[in-house]
Amino acid sequence: xxxxxxxxxxxxxxxxxxxxxxxxxxxxxxxxxxxxxxxxxxxxxxxxxxxxxxxxxxxxxxxxxxxxxxxxxxxxxxxxxxxxxxxxxxxxxxxxxxxxxxxxxxxxxxxxxxxxxxxxxxxxxxxxxxxxxxxxxxxxxxxxxxxxxxxxxxxxxxxxxxxxxxxxxxxxxxxxxxxxxxxxxxxxxxxxxxxxxxxxxxxxxxxxxxxxxxxxxxxxxxxxxxxxxxxxxxxxxxxxxxxxxxxxxxxxxxxxxxxxxxxxxxxxxxxxxxxxxxxxxxxxxxxxxxxxxxxxxxxxxxxxxxxxxxxxxxxxxxxxxxxxxxxxxxxxxxxxxxxxxxxxxxxxxxxxxxxxxxxxxxxxxxxxxxxxxxxxxxxxxxxx
Numbered sequence: 001x002x003x004x005x006x007x008x009x010x011x012x013x014x015x016x017x018x019x020x021x022x023x024x025x026x027x028x029x030x031x032x033x034x035x036x037x038x039x040x041x042x043x044x045x046x047x048x049x050x051x052x053x054x055x056x057x058x059x060x061x062x063x064x065x066x067x068x069x070x071x072x073x074x075x076x077x078x079x080x081x082x083x084x085x086x087x088x089x090x091x092x093x094x095x096x097x098x099x100x101x102x103x104x105x106x107x108x109x110x111x112x113x114x115x116x117x118x119x120x121x122x123x124x125x126x127x128x129x130x131x132x133x134x135x136x137x138x139x140x141x142x143x144x145x146x147x148x149x150x151x152x153x154x155x156x157x158x159x160x161x162x163x164x165x166x167x168x169x170x171x172x173x174x175x176x177x178x179x180x181x182x183x184x185x186x187x188x189x190x191x192x193x194x195x196x197x198x199x200x201x202x203x204x205x206x207x208x209x210x211x212x213x214x215x216x217x218x219x220x221x222x223x224x225x226x227x228x229x230x231x232x233x234x235x236x237x238x239x240x241x242x243x244x245x246x247x248x249x250x251x252x253x254x255x256x257x258x259x260x261x262x263x264x265x266x267x268x269x270x271x272x273x274x275x276x277x278x279x280x281x282x283x284x285x286x287x288x289x290x291x292x293x294x295x296x297x298x299x300x301x302x303x304x305x306x307x308x309x310x311x312x313x314x315x316x317x318x319x320x321x322x323x324x325x326x327x328x329x330x331x332x333x334x335x336x337x338x339x340x341x342x343x344x345x346x347x348x349x350x351x352x353x354x355x356x357x358x359x360x361x362x363x364x365x366x367x368x369x370x371x372x373x374x375x376x377x378x379x380x381x382x383x384x
Contacts, residue, residue: 003322005299005300005303005326006322006325006326006329007286007289008286008289008290008291008296009296009300009326009329009330009333010329011286011287011289011290012171012176012290012293012296012330012333013329013330013332013333013336014179014183015175015176015178015179015180015287015333016175016176016179016332016333016334016336016337017179017333017336018178018179018180018182018183019174019175019176019178019179019182019336019337019340019341020336020337020339020340021182023182029137029138029140029141029142031137031140031141033061033133033136033137034115034116034117034136034137034139034140035061035063035064035115035116035117036060036064036065036115036116036117036118036119036132036136036195037064037065037066037067037110037115037117037118037119038056038060038064038065038066038067038118038119038120038121038132039067039069039103039106039107039110039118039119039120039121040052040053040056040066040067040068040069040081040086040120040121040122040123041069041071041099041102041103041106041120041122041123042068042069042070042071042073042077042081042102042123043070043071043072043073043077043099043102043123044073044074044075044077045073045075045077045123045124046075046076046077046080048123048124049068049077049080049081049084049123050080050081050083050084051126052121052123052124052125052126053066053068053081053084053085053086054084054085055126055127056086056121056127056132057084057085057086059127059129059130059131059132059133060132064115064132065087065110065115066086066087067086067087067088067089067106067109067110068081068086068087068088068089068123069088069089069090069091069102069103069105069106070088070089070090070091071091071097071099071101071102071105072091072092072093072094072097073090077123078090089105089106089109091105096207098208098213099191099213100206100207100208100213100217101206101207101208103120103206103213104206104207107201107202107204107206110198110202111202114198114202115198116136116140116197116198117135117136117139117140117195117196117197117198118195118196118198118201119132119135119136119193119194119195119196120192120193120194120195120196121192121193121236122191122192122236122238124238124239125192125193125236125237125238126236126237126238127193127234127235127236128234128235128236128237130233130234131148131193131234131235131236132234134231134233134234135148135193135195135231135234136195138195138229138231139195139196139197140197142229143197143199143200143226144197144200144221144226144227144228144229145189145194145195145196145200145201145217145218145221145226145227145228145229146194146195146196146228146229146230146231146234147177147187147188147189147190147193147194147195147218147228147229147230147231148192148193148194148195148231148234148235148236149173149174149177149193149230149231149232149233149234149235149236150173150190150191150192150193150235150236151169151170151173151174151235151236151237151238152165152166152169152173152237152238152239152240153166153237153238153239153240154166154239154240154345155239155240158240160350160353160357161357161360162240163345163346163350164346164350164354164357165240166240166345167337167338167342167345167346167351167354168292168293168294170337170341170342170345171293171334171337171341171342172292172293173190174232174341175337175340175341176287176290177230177232178230178232180230180283180287181229181230181232183283185279185280185283185284185287186218186222186227186228186229186230186280186283186284186287187218187228187229187230187287188214188215188218188228188284188287188288189214189215189217189218189228190214191213191214192236192238193234193235193236194214194228200221200224200226204217204220204221205217205220212258212260212261215258215261215265215288216261216265218284219261219265219269219284219288222269222280222281222284223272223281225280227280227281227284258291258292259291259292259295259365261288262288262289262291265285265288266285266288266289267285269281269284269285269288270282270285270286270289272285273285293334294357294358294361295361295365296330297330297355297358298358298359298361298362298365300323300326300327300330301327303323303326304320304323304324304326304327306323307319307320307322307323307324308320308323334351335351338351
């Protein structure tokens with residue numbers, strides 16, 4: 001039990017070490033900038049859809065397109081998106097809910113006149129300048145999916161719990177994929193800020209209600225020799241909801257979806273990579289099997305306590321040494337991530353205070369085994 005549990009800690013440590021190394025910025029790939037179509041799936045996003053559309057349109061060139069998919073909307077999303085200058089495709093199907101169905105509907109529409117590159121941006125995200133150009137050029141040059149840096153921020157004056165959540169997001173969506181990128185390895189798709197050559201996305205299976213439809217798509221494409229690339233120079237940013245109920249619902253959806261992917265796809269993907277001697281599949285499987293940092297901390301600490309008890313009762317020293325090394329490795333990985341990427345979010349004191357946050361999440365993980373969330377449910381935005 002100790003050795004398998006040490007694997008995700010080792011993967012996280014390698015990623016943190018690689019991400020912390022100083023490297024030169026990568027220039028844009030040589031060659032022309034392809035034509036793009038930007039898909040924006042939106043379910044009751046009247047609060048922010050106009051700003052998202054405006055930010056995207058600022059980065060489009062002549063011949064580019066934007067298409068908002070108003071998916072089962074009951075508010076003014078359609079009218080506001082149209083007023084902001086975006087064509088809207090309305091979809092109404094209460095039996096098939098989830099972003100995967102909305103994106104599939106949009107791709108079917110684009111198939112009437114396919115673009116060279118399709119970029120997917122969530123309706124509550126803000127794009128950093130130049131992101132569309134960079135994503136499009138990298139996707140065209142590599143002929144692989146490309147994932148932008150996807151960050152979620154805690155709002156100003158948020159409490160410690162929300163700032164810890166922001167740091168955990170940085171570890172998951174910045175430190176880990178950046179580390180693998182610098183090792184020449186792939187990343188998971190993250191649901192927004194994704195770019196695809198048409199040859200890949202036009203034939204992809206998108207119509208599903210999975211809580212982790214992004215990870216599922218990335219794995220399917222990796223099995224077709226098109227593992228996703230990470231592009232840290234393009235960035236999409238959104239904000240955590242400040243309401244406790246909305247934040248809890250959002251975290252449950254993300255983490256149950258991730259844990260479900262580990263159970264269903266982790267070992268099969270690793271086995272396939274080993275059989276085929278495909279380092280991309282192996283790396284993607286190992287990355288997939290790294291659980292959320294809070295859960296990894298709980299498991300690592302629990303195993304250390306069990307090993308310590310075994311040493312006290314039976315005198316077994318070897319398990320305690322392995323568990324102790326595992327604890328030190330996890331601590332080092334988190335400290336490296338904090339030192340390089342998290343100091344603007346948390347003080348060192350706050351970081352060590354996060355242990356209380358870790359234990360606060362135990363009910364969320366127990367719920368996975370007794371009352372798992374399996375359907376997509378949208379979290380309310382602050383303005384609602």
